[in-house]
Amino acid sequence: MDRPTPSPRAVDPDIVLRYCDLALKLDQSDRAQAVLEKATQRLDHWSSPQLLRLMQVAEKNRDFKLAAAAFAQATTRDTVLLPLAIYAVKLAHTAADADLLARVRRWLESHLPENEIARFRLQSDLLLDGPDVALARARAARVKMRAPNEAADLVEVLFQAGKRKTVLRYLGFCRRRWPNSFRFLALLTTAYQRFGAPQQALDLLAASADPLSARVLRMRLHILLESNRLEEADALIAQAGDIGAALLNPFQMMRLKLGRGQIDAADALARVVSTGMGRGGGANSKFRATHIGALLNEAQLFLRSNDGLAPDMSEALERVFFHPAKLALDRWQNTLSTDAPPDSAPDIPRRILQYWDTATIPPEVAAVMQSWQDLPDYTYHRYDKAAAIAFLKDRFDADHVRAFRMANNVAEECDFLRLCLLLADGGIYTDADDMLVGDLDALRTLGRGMVLFREPVIGSIANNLMMARAGHPLLQIAVDMARASLLARENDNTWAKTGPGLISRATAAYIAQTPADEVPQNLCLLPGYVASTQIQAHVRLPYKATPAYWNSNDGATPPELSKVLHTIAATA
Numbered sequence: 020m021d022r023p024t025p026s027p028r029a030v031d032p033d034i035v036l037r038y039c040d041l042a043l044k045l046d047q048s049d050r051a052q053a054v055l056e057k058a059t060q061r062l063d064h065w066s067s068p069q070l071l072r073l074m075q076v077a078e079k080n081r082d083f084k085l086a087a088a089a090f091a092q093a094t095t096r097d098t099v100l101l102p103l104a105i106y107a108v109k110l111a112h113t114a115a116d117a118d119l120l121a122r123v124r125r126w127l128e129s130h131l132p133e134n135e136i137a138r139f140r141l142q143s144d145l146l147l148d149g150p151d152v153a154l155a156r157a158r159a160a161r162v163k164m165r166a167p168n169e170a171a172d173l174v175e176v177l178f179q180a181g182k183r184k185t186v187l188r189y190l191g192f193c194r195r196r197w198p199n200s201f202r203f204l205a206l207l208t209t210a211y212q213r214f215g216a217p218q219q220a221l222d223l224l225a226a227s228a229d230p231l232s233a234r235v236l237r238m239r240l241h242i243l244l245e246s247n248r249l250e251e252a253d254a255l256i257a258q259a260g261d262i263g264a265a266l267l268n269p270f271q272m273m274r275l276k277l278g279r280g281q282i283d284a285a286d287a288l289a290r291v292v293s294t295g296m297g298r299g300g301g302a303n304s305k306f307r308a309t310h311i312g313a314l315l316n317e318a319q320l321f322l323r324s325n326d327g328l329a330p331d332m333s334e335a336l337e338r339v340f341f342h343p344a345k346l347a348l349d350r351w352q353n354t355l356s357t358d359a360p361p362d363s364a365p366d367i368p369r370r371i372l373q374y375w376d377t378a379t380i381p382p383e384v385a386a387v388m389q390s391w392q393d394l395p396d397y398t399y400h401r402y403d404k405a406a407a408i409a410f411l412k413d414r415f416d417a418d419h420v421r422a423f424r425m426a427n428n429v430a431e432e433c434d435f436l437r438l439c440l441l442l443a444d445g446g447i448y449t450d451a452d453d454m455l456v457g458d459l460d461a462l463r464t465l466g467r468g469m470v471l472f473r474e475p476v477i478g479s480i481a482n483n484l485m486m487a488r489a490g491h492p493l494l495q496i497a498v499d500m501a502r503a504s505l506l507a508r509e510n511d512n513t514w515a516k517t518g519p520g521l522i523s524r525a526t527a528a529y530i531a532q533t534p535a536d537e538v539p540q541n542l543c544l545l546p547g548y549v550a551s552t553q554i555q556a557h558v559r560l561p562y563k564a565t566p567a568y569w570n571s572n573d574g575a576t577p578p579e580l581s582k583v584l585h586t587i588a589a590t591a
Contacts, residue, residue: 032058032069039076048080055085062092071103087579094587099130101139108143111584112561114576120147122588129591137162141172147561149383150179167197174206178213181390181456181555186210201234208238215552217246233259237266244271246548247475249278274311278476280346282318289315310514314477318342337527338500341520344527345478351530352544365464366488369397370446374433376404380451383560390455397459400446407436414443419498422505427513434482434517435505438498445489452560453483457553462486466543469493471526472550479519480526483557484550492533493542497525 035058042051055077059065065073070093077086093103104127111120124143131139137160144153153176165173170193177186190210193203204227211220220242224235236259243252252275256263267275269291276285289312321342337344371391375384392399402410411420419439426432437448447463449455462470463486470486473479487494501517514520530538550556576584 032065032073035059036069036072036076039080043076043079051076051080052082055080055082059085059088062089065089065092067093067096067098067100067103071100071106074106083577083579086577087583090580090583091586094130094583097130098132099127101131101135101142104131104135104139105142105146107584107587108146110576110580112147114581114584119584119588122591123584126587126591134166138169138172141169141176145176145179145559149386149561150176150181150558151383151386154180154182167193167200167202171202171206178210179559181454181558183210183214183456205234205238208242212242212245212548213551213555215548215550217242217548233262233266236262240266244275245475247278247473247478247546249275249476253279273315274476277311277315277318278478280318282315282322285315286319310512310520311477313512313515314341314520337531338524341479341515341523344524347527347530348473348480348523348544349478351538355539366467367447367463367470367486368445368488369394369463370444371397371399371459372437372440372446372448373399373401373451374403374407374436375401375451376429376432378403378405381561384451387454387558387560388451391449394455394459400440402436402440404432407432410443411436411439415439418506419502422502425505425508426517430513431505431517434513434521435498435501437482437485438494438501441485441487441489442491442494442498443489445487445491448485449554450483450556452556452558454555454558455553456555459553462550462553465545465549468541468543470543470545471522472545472547474519474547478523479514480522480544481547481550482519482522484554485522491541493525493529496528497522500525 035054038054039051042048042054055073059073062070062073070089073089074086074093077083077089090107093099099107107123107127108120111123114120128136128139141153141157144156157173157176162169170189174186174189174193177189187207187210190203190207194200194207197203204223208220208223211217211223221239224230224239224242227235229235236255240252240255243249243255256266259266264272269288273285273288273292276282276288293312317340321336321340337347371394373388373391375388380388388401407423408420411423423432423435426435433450440446441448447459462484468488469491472481472484474481501521504511504516504521509516511520526542526544529542533541
């Protein structure tokens with residue numbers, strides 16, 4: 020029997036918010052809506068932190084009218100909280116109106132507490148202008164003595180700007196100045212992890228004052244997941260006893276179960292994970308359309324039908340489905356020795372390849388791409404859409420050109436082009452949001468033929484950084500598969516159609532059809548954190564927070580929220 024909906028008079032806002040969060044996690048948005056409608060009739064009684072949480076809950080429930088009401092009420096207070104100010108900046112940035120954004124920023128700055136203004140400027144600079152601009156402005160401010168929160172914000176900017184040596188020096192200073200601060204211990208641990216040294220991060224946590232506390236265990240677990248040590252992660256959860264299940268959120272736990280092949284357990288978490296999918300709505304149906312949701316669907320179908328399949332069907336399935344391909348990659352890697360790579364000279368050319376679809380590149384993106392240019396002994400080649408089509412016409416045939424033109428988005432264009440570029444001439448392809456922070460040769464020389472990196476937990480092969488000699492048969496398989504998918508206008512998501520899912524399937528197919536003794540001499544498959552020793556992947560750049568970004572989850576600023584932005588901007 021259903022429990023009665025609680026009366027708003029009987030509970031305070033915090034209880035209302037917790038109730039609604041739980042209802043949404045259980046996919047019971049109608050219950051959440053009923054409570055919110057009754058409990059929010061007097062928003063003037065809600066505190067500013069409660070209003071911010073209400074805005075987030077209302078957005079999750081696609082109740083933009085209520086989110087706007089909470090937003091408007093929060094802006095009537097004498098002071099504005101820093102998290103609310105950053106939320107407002109994100110909304111204004113998404114609206115893609117430069118004048119509106121400037122006026123909103125002025126209004127927010129005039130309503131923040133004095134001790135939060137510097138943090139607001141730094142965080143909003145990072146969000147709107149990228150790490151290089153944010154860092155330059157922070158240095159120009161010439162602050163003699165930063166508070167702990169300001170120092171922690173600066174560390175994040177240094178992270179994003181790729182200043183690794185400075186990060187470590189500054190964190191050393193912060194730990195000496197605030198020796199009892201857990202936050203700076205956590206930031207140093209994060210630094211080691213981001214810089215491709217997971218064991219160093221684990222050792223640091225093991226030597227901490229309270230290695231068995233929940234917050235330390237949670238950090239240890241995250242590091243194990245990111246370094247793809249999934250069995251150890253499961254063991255840590257079990258060892259943690261009663262608090263073990265709470266160390267990961269439902270999405271993280273679902274990914275772990277999926278990565279471990281525990282499909283039923285992953286499925287049980289899917290409904291919880293399907294909530295909070297951004298402003299695009301659709302809850303469970305939208306989740307099932309994501310690449311994680313699609314992987315779960317596929318794994319379920321594969322396991323249900325696998326018993327009746329003939330043994331000689333395995334290679335064919337690996338070409339089509341990610342789950343059997345992932346299992347094949349795991350089996351192959353488990354058979355490899357841990358010896359050093361072949362002694363023969365590397366055969367991957369010193370050619371750097373990148374793509375941006377337009378001739379004009381956003382300044383913050385151009386700054387990241389610049390890190391790859393003018394390297395000694397390397398040539399650099401950047402392609403836009405016109406140059407890509409010209410290349411495909413010159414080096415391939417009309418079907419390849421047509422496949423490129425039939426891509427559903429810029430990412431699919433880029434995915435297909437990188438395979439063709441590497442197949443034709445070899446080299447190193449890297450995404451435009453990846454920053455070179457170390458020695459590229461240290462990665463190029465790790466193997467012969469092709470050097471690839473596996474992503475954590477799920478075990479797919481990343482395609483943001485790929486290194487190969489010209490004409491590698493794995494690339495021919497991948498190009499053929501991607502071309503066929505594009506020409507057929509397949510409805511798979513980009514990840515599966517042309518991205519890491521496709522590369523994973525092509526790699527499994529290559530291993531299956533190549534003599535076993537030849538594969539290790541022509542393919543090096545490494546954990547993703549190895550690449551992190553020299554490359555900072557997926558730098559957070561301002562364009563990603565706008566609807567123009569191909570993978571935007573939130574979409575345009577809802578008109579109800581936009582109206583509030585214009586109201587406060589008018590008073591700036």
